[in-house]
Amino acid sequence: xxxxxxxxxxxxxxxxxxxxxxxxxxxxxxxxxxxxxxxxxxxxxxxxxxxxxxxxxxxxxxxxxxxxxxxxxxxxxxxxxxxxxxxxxxxxxxxxxxxxxxxxxxxxxxxxxxxxxxxxxxxxxxxxxxxxxxxxxxxxxxxxxxxxxxxxxxxxxxxxxxxxxxxxxxxxxxxxxxxxxxxxxxxxxxxxxxxxxxxxxxxxxxxxxxxxxxxxxxxxxxxxxxxxxxxxxxxxxxxxxxxxxxxxxxxxxxxxxxxxxxxxxxxxxxxxxxxxxxxxxxxxxxxxxxxxxxxxxxxxxxxxxxxxxxxxxxxxxxxxxxxxxxxxxxxxxxxxxxxxxxxxxxxxxxxxxxxxxxxxxxxxxxxxxxxxxxxxxxxxxxxxx
Numbered sequence: 001x002x003x004x005x006x007x008x009x010x011x012x013x014x015x016x017x018x019x020x021x022x023x024x025x026x027x028x029x030x031x032x033x034x035x036x037x038x039x040x041x042x043x044x045x046x047x048x049x050x051x052x053x054x055x056x057x058x059x060x061x062x063x064x065x066x067x068x069x070x071x072x073x074x075x076x077x078x079x080x081x082x083x084x085x086x087x088x089x090x091x092x093x094x095x096x097x098x099x100x101x102x103x104x105x106x107x108x109x110x111x112x113x114x115x116x117x118x119x120x121x122x123x124x125x126x127x128x129x130x131x132x133x134x135x136x137x138x139x140x141x142x143x144x145x146x147x148x149x150x151x152x153x154x155x156x157x158x159x160x161x162x163x164x165x166x167x168x169x170x171x172x173x174x175x176x177x178x179x180x181x182x183x184x185x186x187x188x189x190x191x192x193x194x195x196x197x198x199x200x201x202x203x204x205x206x207x208x209x210x211x212x213x214x215x216x217x218x219x220x221x222x223x224x225x226x227x228x229x230x231x232x233x234x235x236x237x238x239x240x241x242x243x244x245x246x247x248x249x250x251x252x253x254x255x256x257x258x259x260x261x262x263x264x265x266x267x268x269x270x271x272x273x274x275x276x277x278x279x280x281x282x283x284x285x286x287x288x289x290x291x292x293x294x295x296x297x298x299x300x301x302x303x304x305x306x307x308x309x310x311x312x313x314x315x316x317x318x319x320x321x322x323x324x325x326x327x328x329x330x331x332x333x334x335x336x337x338x339x340x341x342x343x344x345x346x347x348x349x350x351x352x353x354x355x356x357x358x359x360x361x362x363x364x365x366x367x368x369x370x371x372x373x374x375x376x377x378x379x380x381x382x383x384x385x
């Protein structure tokens with residue numbers, strides 16, 4: 001068999017270990033593995049009539065050239081947020097513009113037919129896309145078009161519906177907890193309120209678990225708007241009760257003040273998402289204004305998902321990659337790798353489209369105190385969500 005593999009969406013630690021596991025497991029079966037560069041963008045921009053396309057958009061993968069990649073974060077295949085179903089006219093490759101017209105509805109262009117043509121031309125027997133719900137939604141479309149797909153969920157938000165754990169989440173939490181605790185040095189030295197902003201568009205799980213593990217005073221999640229004045233009162237008391245005279249609050253980038261809006265900027269990407277970030281700075285300024293206490297604001301941003309994966313992300317990534325190929329060898333396809341109740345399993349490839357994965361506020365969050373509240377651990381998944 002000839003397997004195509006790609007990574008889409010944001011980078012996370014664990015992508016390279018998964019690529020390596022797919023390559024090694026397939027090679028043991030005598031199969032060929034080809035990396036597709038820059039996510040779905042690689043198939044969209046591949047020109048079957050241009051010999052140079054292969055060098056630009058494909059990367060043959062062998063046990064030799066993936067030997068050490070699992071030691072580093074990110075993805076050797078690079079990534080993109082392109083959705084071939086909904087391409088802005090300006091992003092349609094020049095060689096395709098005369099063949100595809102924009103939809104009269106939303107003005108986007110559906111280039112799925114071209115992607116199918118490329119898959120056939122490259123003689124891929126199956127695809128292994130690694131990504132979040134955006135990337136995997138197009139994988140589900142290809143499955144409906146009779147392409148053999150084995151999807152692998154990754155996102156540091158851990159919000160892909162259908163699995164308890166996504167590649168990248170564990171390292172993001174580990175990295176965030178570490179840097180939150182490091183910031184105690186400056187917060188305590190200057191007797192300030194520290195505001196730490198973490199990635200997390202719609203799900204506050206990363207902020208919730210990071211705040212819980214780092215034992216911060218307050219944690220603000222994307223699922224629940226917060227009252228700034230109420231928060232200020234709580235933080236003033238937290239600071240006064242702390243012998244070192246400082247307080248700390250963690251906030252998801254997708255969190256919003258009561259009556260406010262999510263802080264966004266720039267144009268929407270192929271999946272309708274604009275860039276987030278800045279709510280931490282805004283909150284810090286508001287807290288200083290209300291309390292008269294100085295604040296330290298820190299957006300951990302890409303730091304929380306950079307560097308080598310931790311042991312758990314290594315384990316999950318390698319297991320997902322190995323499992324995808326093992327199942328393909330048994331003529332299984334149209335599936336997404338998953339962890340459920342602590343066991344590796346699969347769900348249908350379109351499961352990511354069937355619901356939303358969010359923080360269970362009743363079970364895990366104190367809405368009055370703005371902090372994690374674990375009502376019970378017994379029977380909960382490893383990450384308690």
